[in-house]
């Protein structure tokens with residue numbers, strides 16, 4: 515008479531003792547190899563196994579909603595006011611919706627817009643808009659740090675020879691936490 519009681523307890527404490535569960539299959543398997551699934555050491559093994567297997571295969575039920583960041587993309591451009599180089603680094607990030615884009619493609623995108631007569635603000639915005647058009651992400655952030663020879667060679671802004679521009683779209687504009695995460699990842703904020 516003690517066995518049924520045990521089974522009831524087991525069923526109650528684990529809630530899922532559906533006939534179709536992974537745990538119930540494992541319990542059956544243990545019995546099929548000639549072991550006693552009810553003995554102390556094996557009693558909870560089916561549930562443990564199910565839990566572990568679910569974790570190890572949780573990729574099936576996950577969406578990629580982690581921020582993708584491409585840091586330190588080098589670029590060289592020409593200032594359209596003076597026809598002199600400005601150059602530096604672009605940091606590009608996005609929060610995927612469904613599509614992602616290859617990292618090398620992000621760098622190519624930066625260079626496609628950089629290799630034109632530009633101003634830094636427009637370059638920054640064009641990269642952000644292009645990414646938005648291409649993969650319709652939840653948000654895009656672009657930061658560009660650049661040195662302008664037209665300024666440096668003429669002695670303008672000799673102290674702070676770097677100009678920093680940014681474009682924040684979607685989640686990067688609306689959500690401070692997202693924006694801060696991006697800024698921290700590119701070392702712009704503690």
Ligand SMILES: [Zn+2]
Nearest residue numbers: 593595596664
């Ligand atoms: Zn210039």
